[in-house]
Structure formats: structure tokens, C-alpha cells
Amino acid sequence: MVGLLRSLLGGWTVVVPVIAVVLLALTWGRALPGAVVALVTLVLAGSVLAAVHHAEVIAHRVGEPFGSLVLAVAVTIIEVALIVTLMADGGAKTASLARDTVFAAVMITCNGVVGLSLLVASLRHGIAVFNPEGTGSALATVATLATLSLVLPTFTTSKPGPEFSTAQLTFAALSSLVLYALFVTTQTVRHRDYFLPITRQGEVITADDHADAPSARAAVFSLGMLGLALIGVVGLAKGVSPTVESGVTAAGLPQAVVGVVIALLVLLPETIAALRSARRDRVQTSLNLALGSSMASIGLTVPAVALASLWLSGPLVLGLGALHMVLLALTVVVSALTVVPGRATPLQGGVHLVLFAAYLELAVNP
Template structure:
């Protein structure tokens, strides 16, 4: 018996954003006990998943590679909202929160997500194929953005410490936004074919193209989900920080927690694509999300830092710089041939395990 739907959408995907907005309105400004923390956390995770579901509905309508761009932008808006909310909440260690989250996102995507997709896809299909033109373009932009925003601040001399002066921060934010905009133009307009499935491979349809009614409803529910995520994340921000402090964990763990939270649904989408032998779609999702994270997060937090005089630390310590360099080098080698096997997936997952281990035990 078919499941009931509302304009082609499952009822849970319609109800969840409404419940999340109602919970936000009812509990805003109140102190949260343990029970409410659990409820808010559960609703937040459910809303993130539903937000990406509606982004997928929209993506299915507009096609590739615009579809993966919609998913990447939706996830990045959620991540930026979480970072800004926690920065505005104040407290210790928030100055490096944006840096830690962006770095964690790059490491999770380039090693965890891509490694998992390569391994799973190669186990099922022996090897996976993708377009070098698209992956090399994305990696070149990623290398430039990570160097400009995460490495150079460690070596500038205008201000003490791993920070940018306001003029340098404004320049880095503007260049990040500009470079990401050029990449989006290349991906969606000028060289769109570079980011489609390799010749001889066809897209597998998960469901029928959504009707105009469901498309409009998904757009409205996606916006409602993002509003709810912003508000609920702001309510949870103090609890996350206190939990990390109570566990005596390094401050960078907060950034990793944020990155893992918002990347969980996108990881699942990329893994499903890899299992269906659509590795190009997986890479579009993964690398596009990493680029959107830097290209949109750094300008947003940079503007916040300049306007509100909020301290912002961007430069990575030496250990993290080594991990980032190794990740970019291995990613370039992995994606240079247009094909990969289980070996490449295992290498990336080992780097991901090293990143997590050294973050907890620095």
C-alpha cells in the first residue's frame, strides 16, 4: 500500500520543519534542562536531514550539476549559521571556532567522505570513474582558498599571532567569495559538462521529477528548516561548549562536532551516489561543499569580525598545516587519473583517522 503524501512529499518532511519552528518559538530565551536539550538536539538533527531532503527535491528538478550545488549551499548555510550563532554567544575559544570548523570540514570531506565513497564504490564496482576536468578544477580552487584563509594568517606580520588585520581579512574574504563565484560559474554555465557523469554512464533516477507544487512547497520548507536550524543551534551553543570543557577535550573538538553534524546528511547522499556508480556526483557533492564552506563562511565571519570587533583567529598550527598539505597532495594524486580503487579509499580513511586521533590527543 503506497505511503500517503502531500503534493508528492512524505508527511514527515512537511511536519518536521513546522514542529521545529514551533519548538523554537516556544523555548526561545528559556534555560534548557537536560530533557529539553535532548529534545532540541533531536529536532535539530531531524531538521537538518529534512532540509537536505528538500534540497534534493529541488536539485532533482534543476538537474546536475546544479543539483549538487543546491545541496552544498543548503548545508553551508546551516554551517555558517551554527558558527555565527556560537561566535555571537561569546565565551572562550570562539575566536578560533570558524577556523577549526572550516579545517574540520575540509578534512572530513577530503578524507572521510571521499575516502568512504571511494572505498564503498570500489568494493561494489571494482573501480570508480569520474571526470578529471571537474575534480582538478575543484581541487585547484580548494588549494588556493585553504592557503589564503588557513595558512597565510600564520605567517603575516601586520598583526601578532595567527590573525589577519582588518584590511587583510576584508581582502581574503572578498577573494574567497570571488573565487568561489567563478567556480560556480564554471561548474554551472561555462564548462558544465566537466561536472557530469563520464561518457557511457547514465543517471539513475530515484524518483519521478517533482511537480511544480511540490517544488514550491519544498523551497518554502527548506527556508523554514534553515530558520529553525539557526535558532535551535543558537540555543544549543552554550551546552556544546560546556560539554567540551567538562570533558577536558581540546577546543577544536567543537569545530569537529559542528562539521560532522551538518555534513552527516550530505555524506549519506554522496555515499548513496557512489554505491550507484555515480562517483562524479559524489565528488561534486563533497568538493562543492568544501569550497562553499570556505567561500561563504570566511566572508561571513570576516564581516562579522570587522563590524562587531569580534576576535577571529584563522591561521592553523604547524601540525594542522602538515595534515592539510598531506590531504591536498594525496587528493591530487588520487583524483588525477579519473579512476580509483579500494586502495585510494583506504589511504584517505587512514588520513581521516589520523586527523580525529590527533585532534583528541594533540
């Protein structure tokens, strides 16, 4: 009976991504009636759960921190492709799309995912423990990337408005790639131990002890299915965006809310994977997912849109407004204070969640 249940579960996590991609091909670029939107939303939710399943299979095979890196990079690459596609189709009205999407990803991951992970782990296990060396270096990289790419354009004078000149944009893109490459090298080669989960006594957990690792063949298969699932997640999220946009407009909310909703949908696989790790007292894995996703979002999106700007018409607005810069600065300060001790109580998780709630509130009522 147990074997049959596992077989059905495995079949379900394979079938749903395939259905998602087929449904995406049938609905791409078309206006969807209400019944189809409901079906797309259901398949989208199934694709999220399937992506989490296959990401965990890969993570169990390759170990940390490679597992969290695979999911973060896979989601970000597909997200970047979606941003560039929307910018190419949208013209001047999408000038700030990259900025809004990247900032939403930073706030969702650094406050929403981190806050939930710390809260779940500390409530379930008494206190959340993690490695401050690895988490601190990840936070420093995120803060630097965010400042160089999203804050400085507001204050430069080479071009009017919150934009970079060509030389400045080239520098920001190259700096983002260099910093991201340096971090990945540090995380996976030179100082891998800094990014592994630790016990309450500070000992590194080098492997999961709850099950045998899957075979290499199973991991490769899951990698392919993860790609299909993520394509379905991002593509179907774009498909339901007109419905979300019309609902936002009907409710009299700012258009920025649409970007927040889509970002929340796209980041669902990483959020669920992070919460599962937190429940198992693997808080470092949760933080690797959250900060790694934030870093990848900036480090890969900025170079991609910089390259795309060579043939895209219209301005490329990257600079944040004063309100969002305050939220970003407060997030960095609070995150630093959270990371330094290497352990957190429900209070720290609550503080991050309040910051995330403030971001959502100000997105609705700027």
C-alpha cells in the first residue's frame, strides 16, 4: 500500500508539470474566460508543489548548499526571461518593470521568507540556529547588489530621472555578475561549510539522515521535471496576470500590486521549500534559499535587462523612490542584527514579517 501511494505521488509530480506546459502552450497570449482562469490557477498550484518535490530530490542528491542554489538559479533564469519578454512586448509602459520585480523579490525573500522560516523554526524547536558567517556574507552581497543597482540610479546625474547612463549600466551589470560569481564560488567551493545547516551545539550537518539519497538518474530526471514545473509556474502566472490586473483596477488599487502578486506566485516554490527546511530545523537551508534567490534576482536580472536595453526602445528605470529606499535600508539593518548572533527567537521572525506587511500595505496604499 505504501509503495502504491509513493508511486501515485511520483506520477502526480510528473504529470502536473507536463499538463502545465501543455496548458501554457494552449493559452499563451490569449484572453482567458473565468473557467479557464480557475483551471490555470489550479494547475499553477500543482506545478508549485511539483517543483518543490523535484527540488528536494535534487537537493537530497547533491547536498547543501548546491540544492538550494539549483532552485534559486532555475527560478531566477525563467523569471528573467519573463521580464525581458514582457519588456519587449510592453514598450515604454514597462520601463520600471525590472526594478519593481527585483525589489518585490528582495522584500519577499529577505522579509517574508526569512521571517516565516525563523518563526516556524523557533516556535517548533525553541530557537532557530544558523551559521552567521555564511548568512552574513550572503546578506552583505545582497545589500551591495541592491544598492548598486536600485539605489544609486536615483542619485546619478548623467541622465535625467532614476536611470543609469550606458557606461553606468554596463558597470552595474558587470559588477552584479562578478559579485554573484564570487559568492557562488565561496558558497560551493572555498567555504562550503559556512552554508551547511548546523546543530544546536554548532556542529555542521553534512547530510540528511532521514532517507537514502536518490540515484543520479533520479536526480537528473527531477532536474528536467523541475525545469518543466518552473516554466509552467512562471508562464501560467503571466497568463493569469490580466485577470489579476483587471481585479486590481476594479478594486481601485495601484498597478504596482500586480507585480507584487505575480512575484508572490513565482516565488512560491522557494517559499514552500524554505518552510519545509525550517520545520526540519534546517534553518541555514531556508536562509540559503531566501538570500540566494534575492541575490540571483538582482545578479542575473540587471545584466539581462542591460543587454536587452541595446535593442529595446524606451527608458530603463532602475532607481527606487524614497519610500522604497527607506524600506530597503531598514531591511538591511534589521537583517544584519538578526544574522550576527547566529540564532533567532520568534521575535526576530515577527520583526521581518512586520516589515514585509509594511511593504504590502504601502504597495496597496503608497
